[in-house]
Amino acid sequence: MTDFLAVSELTPLWEAVRAALDRNGLEWRGRLALPRLPAEGRRRLGVLLEGPIPADRRSVPLAELAAAVERLSRTDLVSALTDLGHRPSGRREARLAHQEATRLRRAAVDTTVEAAFPDATWAVGWGDSAWTDGLFARQSPEEVQTLVTDTARVLRHAGTGRSRTELAALLLGNAHALDSSERIAVLVTRALIARDGPESERAVWERAGMPLDLVSAPVLTWGLPLLGEGAVAHSSRAMRDAGLPLHLSTVALRAEPLRVPEGTRVLVVENPRLVEAAAQRRLPAAVMCTNGNPTTAPSECIAGLRSSGADLRYHGDFDTAGLAMAARAAALGCAPFLMSAKDYRAALVVASSTGVELPRDGGAIPTTPWDAALATDFEVSRLIVHEERVMDDVLALHAAC
Numbered sequence: 077m078t079d080f081l082a083v084s085e086l087t088p089l090w091e092a093v094r095a096a097l098d099r100n101g102l103e104w105r106g107r108l109a110l111p112r113l114p115a116e117g118r119r120r121l122g123v124l125l126e127g128p129i130p131a132d133r134r135s136v137p138l139a140e141l142a143a144a145v146e147r148l149s150r151t152d153l154v155s156a157l158t159d160l161g162h163r164p165s166g167r168r169e170a171r172l173a174h175q176e177a178t179r180l181r182r183a184a185v186d187t188t189v190e191a192a193f194p195d196a197t198w199a200v201g202w203g204d205s206a207w208t209d210g211l212f213a214r215q216s217p218e219e220v221q222t223l224v225t226d227t228a229r230v231l232r233h234a235g236t237g238r239s240r241t242e243l244a245a246l247l248l249g250n251a252h253a254l255d256s257s258e259r260i261a262v263l264v265t266r267a268l269i270a271r272d273g274p275e276s277e278r279a280v281w282e283r284a285g286m287p288l289d290l291v292s293a294p295v296l297t298w299g300l301p302l303l304g305e306g307a308v309a310h311s312s313r314a315m316r317d318a319g320l321p322l323h324l325s326t327v328a329l330r331a332e333p334l335r336v337p338e339g340t341r342v343l344v345v346e347n348p349r350l351v352e353a354a355a356q357r358r359l360p361a362a363v364m365c366t367n368g369n370p371t372t373a374p375s376e377c378i379a380g381l382r383s384s385g386a387d388l389r390y391h392g393d394f395d396t397a398g399l400a401m402a403a404r405a406a407a408l409g410c411a412p413f414l415m416s417a418k419d420y421r422a423a424l425v426v427a428s429s430t431g432v433e434l435p436r437d438g439g440a441i442p443t444t445p446w447d448a449a450l451a452t453d454f455e456v457s458r459l460i461v462h463e464e465r466v467m468d469d470v471l472a473l474h475a476a477c
Contacts (some may be wrong), residue, residue: 078148082160085117090162093153096138097164102154105139124148182207184217185224192228202270211263227263230254231271235285237330237372243286275369282371287326294323295373296365298354300381301336308332321355326373334380336362339387343474344378344410346392346401347463354471361475369401370408382409389413391470394420394454394461396439403442414470417449423461434459 088111118129124144142153149156193199244254268280302309315322354363366374390410392398444450
């Protein structure tokens, strides 16, 4: 670079050129607003433009200045500015490139969601939400297409009973591809929630028939009078005789279908404390626990008992989540037990008479089709009655009738 250009008197000029190119683009060649230059700076600029630059000159054609700089430096304007220590950032080009990449990425989301989920009314909202939350950020259009199509592939295996790690290995080639921290796992989880309703991550996968595995989330039971001579039936009888609850894994439930005498009463509860209490009291009636919303093992246990002719009854918390769980349990064939508006009001009276201040629930109240008055009463009071508060009455009445 010639020393003619690399003088401090021209520094304001080069900064002005750099700023103009950053603002308007590297190829911009409009009129450049002149900064204030010392006399020597104006003289040298005049030499470059082959004409005097008076102190009141406001602008010059950048095209002419660029041509002069390129003739003198024998390089292009951007390279010359870089050599002078005033390298343009290419900010406008970067912004335009980013905008174009964003447009292409968004188009990939829209077209691939439409192709992968042609009949799913929830899919567009799922894609929009994932886009808003940055789950497709910094991905190429091809990577976006892969993420969406892989999500659809995983969802097509819902209900197969294959474990999450097994599906990851079979479909994606890596047993850890659907680990919770992976982007594709987050997308599948959100798709399951969009399709089936809100729940915890593990629960939505298990509800869809894709458990994390088939052994680590068993169903807790007490006193199931299982028929037969298989290992599960023997274990149930042995644990009941010992006064101990029994965990049944999904593997066990699938290995040996449950059989009980026709009409066997089984109480299905939300919270494990009731199973524990039933075992401690050696309750002469069977109890099993969903531990919240029924996941794979509890759901399969309920289905097996129901197909065997068991009389299934359900009790849970009186709160918005518990009422929703009761409705889901009813859909699985469990009749709500001591879950009426009358039972709720009685529990409130007991709490009030003993000076117990119950917590409140501000959530959206689900419908209670087995007793519409329950939802109405809960709307009025909003007071939560946890299952453990009425545990003694629930277990005693279950054993008695």
